[in-house]
Amino acid sequence: MTDSTVPPRLTRLDFHGPLSDRRAARIVERLARTGPRTVLDIGCGWGELMLRLLAAVPEARGVGLDVKEEDLARGRANARQRGLAERVEFVAESAVGTARGRADVVLCLSASHALSEAEPPEHTAVALKELHALVNPGGRVLLAEGFWERPPTDEELGHMWPGASAAELHDLAGLTDLAVAAGFRTSWIETASPEEWEEFESGYQSDVEEWLAAHPGHPLAEETRARLDGHRSSWLRGYRGVMGIAYLTLVPMN
Template sequence: MPETTSPPRLRSLEFHSPLSPERAQRLVDRLARTEPARVLDVGSGWGALLLRLLDAAPGATGVGIDLNAVDLARGREIAAVRGLADRVEFVEESGIGTGRGPADVVLCVGSGHALSDVPPPDHLAAAFAALRGLVAPGGRVLFGEGFWERTPTSAELARMWPDAAAHDHVGLADLVDLAVAAGFRPLWIETATDDEWEEFESGYQADVEEWLAANPDHPEAAELREKADRHRATWLRGYRGFLNMAYLTLVPVGGL
């Protein structure tokens, strides 16, 4: 029978970003080779990448911070199932001015905005400065951030999210330059593929779409249907082909 409750939140996604399990494992393997003792995940959500890293680095403990209590609870559930509950903590708190560093590995994937309240276009420099203060000497930062493949025109921006602006993102080369200016060297630069984006965008909507198909007359259906249709149009008619995701593995230069 059709469900009567609201749809689950993002349960069809392993990662809250366009990130394949194969790429995630490559990233984790590189980070684990540094034998970290302490891992910090800023804007962790349910901590999918954090938990993979703790699996690969058995001597490490980790902390994930986020403001979404539902996602944090999901992270605790997953950690318990995987036998990692005694090595990880999920905390509901802001990343702005966090005192959780220094950490040997700092993960910040799609969460640069969580490190400061500086608006675009200076938000990225502020994020890199904050990360520079959170990573231990000789440590690693994994920074995932959107960038423009091509700067969209005003007409193209109008088909994206509300109030979308060209300064919301920079190009890939400028993104890397900002990391270097903040005192990092880029060890690895990689970007999401079309397949990863399609997997992410479809998974992002899948739980809601399945629920809507089963519950067309539910009191919440009209609002959820409008929201899902708007998001799909924003992707397919808006930022698809313009916005991409970079995964930068960074090492700090010198000591702090």
């Protein structure tokens, strides 16, 4: 990024989450084997996994929904660069009550909150019901969702996001139970590794950290420093090794 007047944003991340290229390639391969013709990406951001799936399945078309135009513009630019622009649409709209389904593959990567206005922890169960209604029979849902690796302490919760509560996430078994209760079978269960978390968290901050080091007197420096320091503390003192991300490949029961 050449504009030094504002801090850069997420320029060093391929995915907006702890997802490695290696894991993404395996997920794309599994989803591509099902021969999807339609892909729906809920809370898509810049839709990197959707674009990789479309590249692997030339017959497929995709739609990504998000409310952040900056991320959607990045997705459109990436699609043009990869020759996928004619097969994908990035739409600036809410996914609550969306009529964009049904699709052969539905992606929902750390975006279950985008499907309803329910508060945690109820939002996960509500989102799973919505996802079941959005996927075609015989299709696949890929849900990335947070869970507790172990119960957080009060001190750890105090360092996380405002109002963090031990009740707002399930453990991995509880999360998969919710998927089954919503009418899915769990075709594949995997979780982000510590290395993937470190790659994501470092990439999330790195370009802004370097911008701040080079512009300590910038009018935005104080605000940026507070944000960076707060996020780093939240990760290292709060959810590091405590919160996990599960990648569940789900098959709807007929």
